[in-house]
Amino acid sequence: MSTSSTPSMPAAPPTGTSLNATRRRRELALSTDGSEVDVLVLGLGATGAGAALDAAARGLTVAAVDAHDLAFGTSRWSSKLIHGGLRYLASAQFDVAHESARERGVLMERTAPHLVRAQPFVLPLTPLVSRPQAALAWAGFRAGDTLRIAARTARTTLPAPRRLSAAETRRLAPSLRGAGLRGGLLSWDGRVTDDARLVTAIARTAAGHGARILTRVRALELTRSGARVRDELTGEEGEIRARAVINATGVWAGGLVDGVHIRPSRGTHLVLRADRFGSLPAGLHIPIPGETNRFVLVLPQGDGRVYVGLTDEPVDGDIPDVPEVPETDIGFLLDVLGSALDVPVHRDDVVGAFAGLRPLLDTTTTTGSGTADISRKHAVLTSAEGVITVVGGKLTTYRRMAEDAVDAAVAAHRLSAGPSPTATVPLVGAAPPRVLAALRAPQRLISRYGTEAEAVHALATREPDLAGSVLPGHPTTRAELLWAVLHEGALDTADLLDRRTRIGLVPADRAVALTTAHALLGEATDDAR
Numbered sequence: 001m002s003t004s005s006t007p008s009m010p011a012a013p014p015t016g017t018s019l020n021a022t023r024r025r026r027e028l029a030l031s032t033d034g035s036e037v038d039v040l041v042l043g044l045g046a047t048g049a050g051a052a053l054d055a056a057a058r059g060l061t062v063a064a065v066d067a068h069d070l071a072f073g074t075s076r077w078s079s080k081l082i083h084g085g086l087r088y089l090a091s092a093q094f095d096v097a098h099e100s101a102r103e104r105g106v107l108m109e110r111t112a113p114h115l116v117r118a119q120p121f122v123l124p125l126t127p128l129v130s131r132p133q134a135a136l137a138w139a140g141f142r143a144g145d146t147l148r149i150a151a152r153t154a155r156t157t158l159p160a161p162r163r164l165s166a167a168e169t170r171r172l173a174p175s176l177r178g179a180g181l182r183g184g185l186l187s188w189d190g191r192v193t194d195d196a197r198l199v200t201a202i203a204r205t206a207a208g209h210g211a212r213i214l215t216r217v218r219a220l221e222l223t224r225s226g227a228r229v230r231d232e233l234t235g236e237e238g239e240i241r242a243r244a245v246i247n248a249t250g251v252w253a254g255g256l257v258d259g260v261h262i263r264p265s266r267g268t269h270l271v272l273r274a275d276r277f278g279s280l281p282a283g284l285h286i287p288i289p290g291e292t293n294r295f296v297l298v299l300p301q302g303d304g305r306v307y308v309g310l311t312d313e314p315v316d317g318d319i320p321d322v323p324e325v326p327e328t329d330i331g332f333l334l335d336v337l338g339s340a341l342d343v344p345v346h347r348d349d350v351v352g353a354f355a356g357l358r359p360l361l362d363t364t365t366t367t368g369s370g371t372a373d374i375s376r377k378h379a380v381l382t383s384a385e386g387v388i389t390v391v392g393g394k395l396t397t398y399r400r401m402a403e404d405a406v407d408a409a410v411a412a413h414r415l416s417a418g419p420s421p422t423a424t425v426p427l428v429g430a431a432p433p434r435v436l437a438a439l440r441a442p443q444r445l446i447s448r449y450g451t452e453a454e455a456v457h458a459l460a461t462r463e464p465d466l467a468g469s470v471l472p473g474h475p476t477t478r479a480e481l482l483w484a485v486l487h488e489g490a491l492d493t494a495d496l497l498d499r500r501t502r503i504g505l506v507p508a509d510r511a512v513a514l515t516t517a518h519a520l521l522g523e524a525t526d527d528a529r
Contacts, residue, residue: 007175017208017428019489020141027063027212028231037061038415039406040226040242042219042401043257045075046395047193048248049202049213050402050422055246056209057425058406058417063240064203064211065229065289067218068321069495070201074250077323077356079269079297079309080397081494082107082116082190084151084158086144090293096377097147103397104190105153111399112427112435114450115198118158119191122172122294123285124257126340133292136187138163140293141187159313161187172282177342190414191299193447195395196499201427202398206258208428215489222247222256224385233491244409247389247403251359257389260381264319264357268329269309271352272503274318276345277306281308286340296336302444303475305351308333315357317419325353352506362394380404382412399423428452444475449483456483471512476501 031037039055041048044066052064066072078333085100107116125134141161148158154196162185168183192198203213216232227461246251247260254260263270274280277298283299299307311329330353337345361379378393378401390405403420410417429450439446449456460479461466483491484500496517498504503513 001205004232008320010337012292016210017204018487019207019213020486023207024214024216024489024491028214028217031063031212031214031228034239034241036226036241036243037063038242038417039244039409040240041246041248042227043067043073043216043247043411044075044199044203044213045248045250045253046071046199046202046398047075047250047390047393047401047405048246049199049359050204050398051246051248051390051405052211052213052405053202053209054402054420054422055213055409055417056206056398057421058410058419059408060415062206062211062415063156063214063242064206065214065217065219065227065240066447067216067232069215069491069499070203070213070489071196071499072321073252073421074198074356074358075398077267077354077397078267079307080192080197080299080301081119081268081297082197084144084147084148084189084398086140087293089143089147093377099400100394100396101147101151101153103400104421105148105151105157105172106399107192108157108190109153110424110426111422112192112198112201112430113433114429114431114446115194115201115427116190116192117447118188119299120159120172120282121187121189121285121297122164122169122282123185123187123287124169124173124176124340125182125184126177126287128289128339131288133287134182136292138185140314141185141300142278142343143225144187144189157432158188158190162183173277174279175277175341175343176284177340188283188480190396191283192395194502196502197448198427200500201429204428205425213489216491218321222385222387226373226448232314244413244415245387246405246409247387250391251357252353253389255357255392257383257387259383260389260391261362262319262363262391263360264290264315265359265360266313266315266323266329266355267310268313268333268353268355269307270330270333270350271354272306272345272349273351274300274304274306276343276349277341280306284340286336287495288336289339296333298337302447303502304473308337311355319357323357325355329355330446334463344460348504351508357393358389378404378435385392386412388412445480448480452483452487456480459483470501470503470516471509474503474509474513476503477518481520483518483522485521490521494523496521 038060041064084096088097164184283294441457445453466479505511
């Protein structure tokens, strides 16, 4: 197979945005040849990739490294929601709420409308939800709509909340228990097709602006002039010299810079087959019994799966690369589900589970110069050696976090750069809704690849063996795995199954897909030689 070099192949990605093994080798060699970049970014989750894009878009030279892969850490374990800040209104954190709503609007209307869309949610008014609680929730949804207005997000982007009758509630969520159901409250928020795909788009956009995106490169030691690094694929060590270093390694940030103390919080989600819920055109907010303002989310994914989450539990001790899901979290989420659903969901129905660690800054012990505004839910710290560390925050506000980190690097190291332009820089695949609607490709591909969907679809059209699903009952095609190797920086089967696609969230599905992933990885590597 020689798909990647066929002259009649459909439109390639925009110049410079393709990431692959060949480009990685070339740019790693350039980065360790003794020359100096303006900014070295450590960590390629949403914030790190965002910092690489922000710095490169300002005209700075950038190298960005990660010991593993794009979105290897917290950025792939979210609820896939782009929150508008409603939760912060309850604690009177109005600045945080407004920032979240504004960043949600940026993603939905300017930078990533192909990946971030409106998601309806139903809060069922069951006997466990008192009338005062329902009134409070309704007031919250109305306040959330006021946030939308303040953020200047169009009504066509996010519809208004409204009350539902019991019949309307059951139509949107037929798995709900009908007995005692008084109706429901319909609200809307932002939802990203896939958080790991968002990170991939950010990183590729950064690459298109000249940033060197280097996965499988571990920072061993920070120095005043950059970092000593090791290529995890070859074992070779070298140094990347930089005028400024931004530490965006999330829960691992304290391991590289003294004085940064992280207090991780674990958020767990369950993965269930969609047929357990019947037709589910909307997500669900299921109130946690005994809590006033906490909910378990039920999130249909459109790929035959439903996610249920999430918990918020403190984590002590060493930080693992991939957090384990304790049975206590699974039991808690199943119990809350059981309080509202007509058909019970048992432990055997859980086909997968995942947990992410949120990097909360421990302000009781953190020291160092610079800025730290914890009320904004993220902090930017400058160490005595001049290393900029950005921690806290959430997926929704990654762009603002990245902007603040680069601002701090520019100021601390007197780099020549203007203000951030990233609020108006479209990510790879982005286009206005009317353009996306006119693409000749399946809607599922458009929601994952945007304007590149036609090229991905054409791969499958040209070579029938690529049109088949990677495994029975799952929509991901072989063409998508090939595209990930050729253009999205996937280097091994874990990249393909766990991040470029999310097949690996169900271990049984992962085992079936592994042989196909191995084969396609080998074929794509042969083509690239």
